[in-house]
Amino acid sequence: MSVQLKDALETLKDSGVRITPQRHAILEYLIQTMTHPTADDIFKALEGKFPNMSVATVYNNLRVFREAGLVKELTYGDSSSRFDFVTSDHYHVICEECGKIVDFHYPGLDEVEALASHVTGFKVSHHRMETYGTCPDCAKQPKH
Amino acid sequence: MSVQLKDALETLKDSGVRITPQRHAILEYLIQTMTHPTADDIFKALEGKFPNMSVATVYNNLRVFREAGLVKELTYGDSSSRFDFVTSDHYHVICEECGKIVDFHYPGLDEVEALASHVTGFKVSHHRMETYGTCPDCAKQPKH
């Protein structure tokens, strides 16, 4: 079992959340995958192991994880939310052709937050940033 | 009529889009408002003028405007998309209490794009960034 999973389970237990087999499996899947899956991706990936699991369970538990700070919800325009196990500060590049999401590290944009706060009078707590473009694979292929 | 509206209509005409009364009104409303409205906001705002207008018309035309580069769609997690008439490079602060959105100017984050591209091999074309916090009004009021 990975350290990340162990820590995550610990965090949940400490906040009084029960570790059910479904929760264990969803967390494990989130940690091991690199694909920033949708709720439905997770549901599909686990239906072999849990033939009777409901989609609601996936959504419920993703919310539980989000509230515990273990998981981030990424919301993009048209389609459904994607979920990202929180590791350390990183941002995303998103391929507009195929939807692939890749992480990259960059120092937090504290300066922008400070300016925003100064100019607007808001108390700024956090921000969101993504870059968009074309991934190497799609750059090779002819469009669509 | 504002210069912005005139320019927008010009842009549409040039790309072969007909200027219907509904389109004129939607554009006008988008330019004049400061509120980054949802499709439904627009629909409601114009139903006095166009009692028979369909919601689909609003959505259709917002897509037309978006494809013409006149309007930006802002997508946040839970609720519905908001639409922003494209003026010049600016970012948004969003109040997490009341949903208010306020603009602020900041030089484009070209450096981040460059690094993302360099690290991941993506061809990066643009980015998205917002800051979140509490607006002055909500900071005064007790929560909820």
Next chain:
DNA sequence: ACACTATTTATAACAATTATAAAATAATAT
């Protein structure tokens, strides 16, 4: 074992958005 609470399941409801087809409107050519 028993009562109590949390969780899962199954299903229905919901809300935002999109697709469809008919009617209306605007542009174009005659």
Next chain:
DNA sequence: ATATTATTTTATAATTGTTATAAATAGTGT
């Protein structure tokens, strides 16, 4: 101007992601 054609609007239904509900199940503390 009129007829023709293409576009747009309208009204409605369908779709999709997500959430709410209630019953069934499993875990926890006494």
